[in-house]
Each structure stands twice: as C-alpha cells, then as structure tokens.
Amino acid sequence: MKKNLIKDLENLVGKDKIFSHIEDRFCYAYDATNNFYLPDAVVIPKSTEDVVKVVRYANQNKIPVVSRGLGSGYTGGSVPIKGGIVVSLEQMNKILEINKEKKYGIVESGVIASDFADEVKKEGLYYPPDPTSLEYSTLGGNVAECAGGLRGRKYGTTKNYVLGLEFVLSEGEVIKTGLLSSLDDDLYDLEGLLIASEGTLGIITKIAFRLTPLPSYSETVLAGFDRMEDAAQVVSDITKAGIVPSALEFIDGDTLDCVLEYISVDFVQKSDAVLLIEPEGEKDEVQKEMEMVRKICEKNNAKSIKSAETEDEKEKLWEVRRASSGALLRLAPTKVNEDVCVPPSQLPNLVKGLKKIGQDYRVTINTFGHAGDGNLHVNIMCDRTNSEQMERVDQAVEKLFDLTLKLGGTLSGEHGIGITKSKFLENEVGKLGIELMKKIKKAFDPQGILNPGKIFI
Amino acid sequence: MKKNLIKDLENLVGKDKIFSHIEDRFCYAYDATNNFYLPDAVVIPKSTEDVVKVVRYANQNKIPVVSRGLGSGYTGGSVPIKGGIVVSLEQMNKILEINKEKKYGIVESGVIASDFADEVKKEGLYYPPDPTSLEYSTLGGNVAECAGGLRGRKYGTTKNYVLGLEFVLSEGEVIKTGLLSSLDDDLYDLEGLLIASEGTLGIITKIAFRLTPLPSYSETVLAGFDRMEDAAQVVSDITKAGIVPSALEFIDGDTLDCVLEYISVDFVQKSDAVLLIEPEGEKDEVQKEMEMVRKICEKNNAKSIKSAETEDEKEKLWEVRRASSGALLRLAPTKVNEDVCVPPSQLPNLVKGLKKIGQDYRVTINTFGHAGDGNLHVNIMCDRTNSEQMERVDQAVEKLFDLTLKLGGTLSGEHGIGITKSKFLENEVGKLGIELMKKIKKAFDPQGILNPGKIFI
Numbered sequence: 001m002k003k004n005l006i007k008d009l010e011n012l013v014g015k016d017k018i019f020s021h022i023e024d025r026f027c028y029a030y031d032a033t034n035n036f037y038l039p040d041a042v043v044i045p046k047s048t049e050d051v052v053k054v055v056r057y058a059n060q061n062k063i064p065v066v067s068r069g070l071g072s073g074y075t076g077g078s079v080p081i082k083g084g085i086v087v088s089l090e091q092m093n094k095i096l097e098i099n100k101e102k103k104y105g106i107v108e109s110g111v112i113a114s115d116f117a118d119e120v121k122k123e124g125l126y127y128p129p130d131p132t133s134l135e136y137s138t139l140g141g142n143v144a145e146c147a148g149g150l151r152g153r154k155y156g157t158t159k160n161y162v163l164g165l166e167f168v169l170s171e172g173e174v175i176k177t178g179l180l181s182s183l184d185d186d187l188y189d190l191e192g193l194l195i196a197s198e199g200t201l202g203i204i205t206k207i208a209f210r211l212t213p214l215p216s217y218s219e220t221v222l223a224g225f226d227r228m229e230d231a232a233q234v235v236s237d238i239t240k241a242g243i244v245p246s247a248l249e250f251i252d253g254d255t256l257d258c259v260l261e262y263i264s265v266d267f268v269q270k271s272d273a274v275l276l277i278e279p280e281g282e283k284d285e286v287q288k289e290m291e292m293v294r295k296i297c298e299k300n301n302a303k304s305i306k307s308a309e310t311e312d313e314k315e316k317l318w319e320v321r322r323a324s325s326g327a328l329l330r331l332a333p334t335k336v337n338e339d340v341c342v343p344p345s346q347l348p349n350l351v352k353g354l355k356k357i358g359q360d361y362r363v364t365i366n367t368f369g370h371a372g373d374g375n376l377h378v379n380i381m382c383d384r385t386n387s388e389q390m391e392r393v394d395q396a397v398e399k400l401f402d403l404t405l406k407l408g409g410t411l412s413g414e415h416g417i418g419i420t421k422s423k424f425l426e427n428e429v430g431k432l433g434i435e436l437m438k439k440i441k442k443a444f445d446p447q448g449i450l451n452p453g454k455i456f457i
Numbered sequence: 458m459k460k461n462l463i464k465d466l467e468n469l470v471g472k473d474k475i476f477s478h479i480e481d482r483f484c485y486a487y488d489a490t491n492n493f494y495l496p497d498a499v500v501i502p503k504s505t506e507d508v509v510k511v512v513r514y515a516n517q518n519k520i521p522v523v524s525r526g527l528g529s530g531y532t533g534g535s536v537p538i539k540g541g542i543v544v545s546l547e548q549m550n551k552i553l554e555i556n557k558e559k560k561y562g563i564v565e566s567g568v569i570a571s572d573f574a575d576e577v578k579k580e581g582l583y584y585p586p587d588p589t590s591l592e593y594s595t596l597g598g599n600v601a602e603c604a605g606g607l608r609g610r611k612y613g614t615t616k617n618y619v620l621g622l623e624f625v626l627s628e629g630e631v632i633k634t635g636l637l638s639s640l641d642d643d644l645y646d647l648e649g650l651l652i653a654s655e656g657t658l659g660i661i662t663k664i665a666f667r668l669t670p671l672p673s674y675s676e677t678v679l680a681g682f683d684r685m686e687d688a689a690q691v692v693s694d695i696t697k698a699g700i701v702p703s704a705l706e707f708i709d710g711d712t713l714d715c716v717l718e719y720i721s722v723d724f725v726q727k728s729d730a731v732l733l734i735e736p737e738g739e740k741d742e743v744q745k746e747m748e749m750v751r752k753i754c755e756k757n758n759a760k761s762i763k764s765a766e767t768e769d770e771k772e773k774l775w776e777v778r779r780a781s782s783g784a785l786l787r788l789a790p791t792k793v794n795e796d797v798c799v800p801p802s803q804l805p806n807l808v809k810g811l812k813k814i815g816q817d818y819r820v821t822i823n824t825f826g827h828a829g830d831g832n833l834h835v836n837i838m839c840d841r842t843n844s845e846q847m848e849r850v851d852q853a854v855e856k857l858f859d860l861t862l863k864l865g866g867t868l869s870g871e872h873g874i875g876i877t878k879s880k881f882l883e884n885e886v887g888k889l890g891i892e893l894m895k896k897i898k899k900a901f902d903p904q905g906i907l908n909p910g911k912i913f914i
Binding site: 102177181187188190195213284432433436439440442443 | 558626630632634644645646647649650652653658670699741742800802889890893894896897898900901912
C-alpha cells in the first residue's frame with residue numbers, strides 16, 4: 001500500500017468521502033460470489049470531478065482502481081482482487097432528467113435500477129431492462145456488466161437502451177458519447193465498447209437511456225408441467241409461432257418447492273417445471289397471443305394453466321419467479337450461481353446434462369431463468385465451509401461450462417466474466433480474440449490500473 | 458509503388474484475381490463522391506484466405522489496403538487516396554445460409570443488399586435495412602458504413618441486424634464474432650467496433666444477420682403540403698402519438714418537381730413538401746394507425762392525401778421516393794450529397810437554414826430523406842468543372858455542418874465520415890474522443906495500412 005494513500009485521497013476529494021477503517025473497507029470487499037478481497041481505501045465520490053481526481057492520482061501512482069455499484073454481481077467484477085482503491089458510486093445517485101417528449105432519461109451511474117424504472121413509469125414511460133437484482137443493483141453496474149432481465153426476450157438487454165455514456169479514462173480524461181455529447185453514431189463505437197467492459201476500460205459516471213411508451217396491456221400465466229421436455233417444447237413452439245412475450249421464464253420443480261415453502265400462493269401447484277409467460281402490448285393483440293399460448297401449453301400436456309385475474313394475482317405470480325433466487329438459500333447456506341446461455345432448442349439437453357452432473361459429483365443443482373433466450377441460472381447449493389464438497393462443486397462447474405460450450409452456448413448470459421469465469425474464456429473466444437481485446441485494454445489503460453485481474457488472466 | 462507488386466500478388470492468389478492495367482484500375486478509383494484516386498493494383502479475392510494472403514503481404518511491405526464493395530459510398534470511404542491495393546469483395550458474393558427456424562442469414566460480404574433481401578423474402582422472412590442504394594451496394598459496405606435506410610425509423614439501421622462478423626486484421630489474423638464463433642456478447646464488443654469503422658480496423662469477409670418475420674400487412678400514403686412547416690409538424694405529431702411507421706420519408710417541392718418530370722405518376726400532385734408514410738404490421742393495428750395518420754395530416758393542412766389502393770400504386774409511390782436521388786441529376790451534372798441528422802423537432806429550422814445558405818452562396822439545394830429520424834440528404838446541385846461555383850459549394854457545405862451541429866445534430870446519419878467529412882470531425886467529438894479512437898486504430902493496425910487517410914486526418 002502506498003504511503004500516505006489515505007491522506008492523499010482526503011486532500012484530493014475531502015475527508016468525508018473516504019473510508020479507511022477496516023470495518024468500513026470490509027463492506028466493500030465482496031460481491032454476490034462471496035469472493036473477499038480487502039481494498040486499501042474506499043472513495044465515495046459525489047461528482048465526476050471527484051472520480052477524475054482519484055483516477056488521475058491512482059494512475060500517477062500505479063494504484064488499482066475498482067469501480068463498484070452495490071456489489072450485487074455474480075462474477076466478482078467489483079471485487080478489488082489486487083487491493084487498491086474502490087470507487088463506490090453509491091452516492092452519485094441522482095436522476096438528472098426524464099424527457100417525456102423525446103423519450104430518454106439521464107442518470108448518474110449510482111442510481112438503483114428500480115428507482116429509475118419507477119420514476120420513469122410516473123411519466124407514463126417504460127424502462128424495460130429488469131435484472132432480478134433490479135432493487136439492489138445500480139444502473140452503472142447494469143451497463144458495466146450488460147445486465148439482462150426477465151423481459152429481455154421481448155425488449156433486449158441493457159445495451160439496447162444505452163443512448164449515451166460519460167466515462168472517466170485511466171488518465172483522468174472524461175469522454176462523453178451519444179446523447180451526452182454530439183459524438184456521432186457513425187464512428188468507432190466507444191459506447192458499445194464500454195458496455196460490458198466491467199470497469200476495465202473506464203469508470204462510467206453518467207448514462208443516457210432510451211425509454212419506450214408504457215405498454216397498455218399485459219396478461220400473465222403460469223403453466224405447470226410434469227416433464228421438463230414438455231416445458232421446453234412450449235418455449236420452442238411459442239418462438240416458432242412468432243409470439244414474443246415480454247417474459248418467458250422457467251423454474252424447475254425443486255426450486256418451485258422451495259419457493260412455495262417460502263411464500264404462500266395457494267393457486268400455484270407443485271410441478272416438475274413451470275413457465276411464467278407474459279404477453280404485453282395492445283389489448284386485442286395480447287388477447288390473441290394469450291389464446292395461442294394457452295393452446296400451445298395444452299398441446300404439450302400442461303397439467304395446470306393459471307392466468308392472473310387481478311393485478312394482485314399477477315404480482316403473486318411474478319413473486320414466485322423473483323423469489324426463486326432467495327428461496328434457494330433455504331436448501332444450503334452457499335449458492336454457486338452460474339449463468340449460462342444455450343440455443344433455446346438445446347434447453348432439454350442442458351437440463352438432462354445438469355441432472356447427470358448433479359449425480360456424478362453428488363451436488364444439488366437448481367435452475368431457473370430466461371428460458372426464451374436459452375439463458376439459465378444454474379445454482380449449485382452447497383456449504384463453502386465444507387472444503388471436500390466445494391471441490392466437487394468446482395468440478396461440477398467445470399463440467400457445466402464444457403457442456404454449455406458443447407451445446408453451442410456461451411458462458412455468460414448476463415453476469416459477465418469477472419474473475420470466476422476468466423479461466424474458461426480462452427476456450428470460447430480463442431487466443432486471437434483475447435490478444436485483440438488485450439490490445440484494446442492497453443490502448444485505454446496503458447498502466448493497467450482499472451479493475452486489474454478481471455476478464456483476462 | 459513497390460517493385461514487383463503485381464507479380465507478388467499474382468504469385469500469392471493467382472493471376473486471374475489481379476487487375477493491373479490502367480483501364481481496369483480506373484474502375485476502382487472512385488465512389489459516388491466523384492473523388493478519384495488510382496490504386497496500384499486491384500485484387501478480386503474469392504475467399505477469406507485470399508484476403509488474408511494479400512493483407513499479410515501488404516502489412517509486411519507497408520502498402521495501403523483499401524477494401525471495397527461496389528463503390529456506392531457518399532464519403533470516399535472506399536477510394537484509395539494513398540494508392541496501394543484495392544481489395545474488391547465483389548466476387549465474395551455467396552449467400553451461405555438462411556436459417557428459417559432460427560431466423561438468421563450468413564453471407565459473404567460482397568453480396569448485394571437487395572439480392573439478400575429477396576432471397577430472405579422467399580423464405581417468408583424479412584431483412585429490414587434498405588439503404589437507397591440497396592440494389593447496387595454490398596452488405597459488407599453497408600456494415601462498414603453502418604448504412605441506414607428508408608425503413609430505419611421502425612426497424613433501426615444495419616448495426617441492429619448484425620449477429621456476427623468474420624474480419625481480417627492488419628496482420629492477417631482472422632477474427633470471428635457472434636454467431637460466426639462462440640464469442641461472448643458479454644465481452645468487449647469487437648463486432649460493434651467494426652461496424653461503421655469504414656475498413657480502417659479490419660476487412661469484413663462474412664456477416665451473420667438477424668432476420669425478422671415478414672410483416673403481414675402494410676399501407677402506404679403520400680401526403681402533400683403547401684408549407685414545409687406543416688409537414689414537419691406531421692412528423693412530430695406522429696411521433697408524439699406513439700405511431701412508428703416503417704417509413705416516414707420527406708421530399709422537398711423542387712425535388713418532387715424533378716421526379717415528376719422524370720417518372721409519370723398521374724395521381725401525385727405538385728406540392729412544396731411531401732411525406733411518404735407506411736405503417737406496417739398486423740392488419741387491424743395498421744388500419745388503426747393509418748386512420749390516425751390521416752387525421753394528423755388533415756389537421757396540419759395537407760392539400761392531398763393519396764393512399765395506395767393496389768400493389769402497383771404502392772410501388773409507384775415508393776418509386777417517387779427512390780427516384781429522388783437520380784432525378785436530381787436532371788438539374789445539374791454534379792450532386793454534392795451531404796447526409797446530416799438533427800433531432801426531428803429541429804427539421805423546420807434545418808430547412809429554413811438551408812434556404813438561407815442557398816441564397817447566401819447562390820447554390821441550388823434539394824433535400825429529401827428519412828424525416829422520422831431527422832436524417833436528411835442535402836444535395837447541392839452544381840457542375841464540378843466550374844471551379845468558381847465549386848468554391849461556393851464548399852463554403853455552403855461548411856455552413857451546413859455548422860448549422861447541423863448548432864441544431865444539436867450530427868454530421869453523418871448513415872454515409873460515414875470517410876474523407877469528405879473528416880476535417881469537420883473534431884468539432885463534433887472533441888480532441889479527446891479522436892485521441893482515443895486513434896489509439897484503438899493503432900491497436901488494431903499498428904502500421905496504418907488499412908484504408909489510410911480515412912476518418913482521421
């Protein structure tokens with residue numbers, strides 16, 4: 001650790017924006033992966049200028065700088081594995097503008113996703129991306145990891161909504177793109193490069209988002225099946241019929257059991273697989289689509305089809321899906337959550353393969369996720385204090401990644417690469433792809449101070 | 458020119474793929490800007506391997522390599538301003554796959570845009586991007602310049618359809634992204650960086666495109682107005698009403714006059730401004746939208762509203778718009794076509810400003826374009842053999858760009874930067890943006906052999 005680090009930072013941005021005590025730094029040492037690395041100092045900037053000062057100082061002194069939203073990530077993206085300074089954007093949380101006529105919003109990057117979505121709704125507009133973490137993840141983090149969400153099938157992921165960025169480069173320069181400047185779309189796409197770059201190319205300080213008209217009508221249905229294969233066939237049939245629901249979510253039977261013990265929803269039956277399906281748009285169109293969805297479910301042996309009849313019931317059905325992640329912690333204290341993506345037609349093979357992996361390595365695997373995109377969250381339930389078991393979990397994860405690539409899939413649907421997946425990356429993009437990305441990293445950050453040790457090893 | 462250049466190239470890829478005679482090289486010296494620079498040699502590769510061999514050789518010998526589709530560009534992007542080798546992808550024109558179920562197509566980059574769109578249609582699918590040049594521009598060129606098109610308002614531009622690229626780097630490595638590899642979306646977005654990079658970062662050899670279901674129904678209307686302000690208000694009202702037609706095109710009165718002299722369409726009246734509006738989608742939805750569009754036109758003093766009643770009439774209405782570009786050449790032998798983009802609400806100010814520029818510099822200005830996106834093609838009609846006049850044209854263009862930036866617009870809606878706009882670029886993106894882009898360029902192409910002299914000066 002650099003001598004006088006804390007004093008230097010205090011002089012730069014003010015004492016009230018620095019945490020130096022170990023109790024405080026502790027809170028910025030982890031994310032949802034349970035990886036733990038203590039930073040040497042934490043800065044809570046209030047403005048882009050604060051970020052500039054800190055980054056410039058860090059670059060002069062070759063100190064790692066790791067930007068952080070609220071630490072909800074599943075791949076260690078915001079964990080300071082080489083120590084240094086954590087820049088936590090939690091207090092850069094102002095919504096700067098919502099433009100109703102031109103349908104865009106401008107925020108500081110520390111705004112919580114659901115806070116923004118709620119404000120936007122008040123203006124009669126819609127911000128569709130909705131990662132499961134939307135109530136405890138920041139928009140800056142959503143952009144840096146390119147978060148997806150339950151509605152991704154119809155509306156796309158975070159990147160489809162970015163209209164402009166402000167970000168701080170490793171030498172302290174501030175770049176503005178898109179709506180936040182007059183930077184032309186028709187040039188090298190700096191904005192696209194920053195999205196999903198996990199804080200390794202720059203620190204995002206402001207974001208402009210595209211907003212859409214609020215859909216006028218939606219219907220929600222939860223369909224239960226005795227066989228996963230039937231549920232997978234429904235996904236495939238819906239796609240083939242040209243229907244694009246805003247959500248097409250899958251939960252496996254064991255996960256559903258956990259959820260039903262956790263929240264009480266008397267109109268949902270136990271099943272081996274359930275799909276949550278929500279068409280959204282103009283009323284007549286939605287009703288027509290819903291009828292087709294029902295027929296497809298019936299044809300594929302659905303044992304129950306529950307439509308929400310009131311707003312309250314709709315909320316309950318969504319609660320089943322949103323509670324899946326948390327409810328699993330009833331099974332075991334540690335959840336190793338891997339996020340893989342396969343072509344939707346390969347879903348049955350993925351689930352079959354998962355069963356075998358679970359048996360081979362004697363681990364409990366629960367899955368749920370965005371079936372319509374072939375994006376599943378695979379949760380291995382375990383206890384990280386049991387090192388023998390954790391070894392088997394590691395082996396199971398390795399097999400899961402092999403299987404995913406074999407099925408023509410990718411290793412990260414929406415959680416990023418971070419540290420937990422970087423050793424598998426070369427299998428996927430090849431040596432040349434990695435070399436090229438490293439050259440880009442070097443062009444942006446010649447001294448390698450921005451979130452070092454991430455994405456590449 | 459390097460000694461033995463022709464012989465070396467012949468040895469590398471075969472004599473039949475090389476043009477060395479001046480008559481042949483002549484054909485690869487220009488694009489639609491009328492800029493003229495003779496290449497030292499022209500290579501017509503038949504495969505990615507041919508491209509690799511040529512690029513590797515060029516890099517070893519520091520010879521410029523300029524990739525080219527069919528030279529329909531409006532900014533000199535494919536003109537070899539530093540001589541060297543033109544790699545013309547015209548014979549890499551195979552459609553490799555159209556996947557009906559998964560809705561994608563894979564092509565070599567020399568396929569003509571309309572050839573692809575036609576084949577796709579035969580499979581009941583839709584490739585929406587439709588630059589005016591679609592019948593004589595290649596998909597590789599469309600991607601390299603990020604071409605827009607008449608339907609851009611509803612469906613987005615070329616970049617919204619790219620699912621994967623294969624491209625050759627300056628040192629001859631081949632990189633594959635997206636559908637063409639298992640490269641993850643969640644990494645640095647190399648694909649996005651290549652789109653609109655105008656051949657300066659790599660030579661695109663294959664492309665995977667997303668396809669959509671063919672819309673089942675559309676209606677087309679041409680509305681005439683006595684005042685441009687009324688037409689602009691219609692654009693703004695349609696946007697506010699939440700209606701997204703697949704086309705919302707503008708033609709000014711003088712241009713319409715030229716068109717009507719050129720093609721005979723008895724049911725179109727002379728007007729000071731016309732809008733071509735085409736809602737597309739499900740039948741009831743389209744009919745509802747069309748009714749709203751009619752009402753908005755009436756409210757804003759439309760003097761004529763002509764709906765197409767047959768497929769033939771629809772084709773005729775489209776012909777009016779598509780003929781705009783060519784018909785103007787009846788006015789003067791040279792057309793300086795600038796492509797600017799302003800917020801749609803600023804269209805009236807842009808048109809007002811154009812009138813003043815025309816008067817101040819005594820030049821004839823005709824405009825048409827994608828009004829819904831605020832993207833207008835501004836054509837200054839002149840004679841390039843008249844150097845006194847051309848000086849005034851240059852001054853007028855400079856004023857046009859100043860005006861565009863003042864109105865919060867950008868200098869290139871869809872034609873790229875190339876050479877004709879590069880001197881204005883710094884006004885727009887600032888010194889820092891350009892520095893960063895140059896670093897990226899250097900990371901990709903350390904010797905600067907790929908399309909040198911473009912984008913940056």
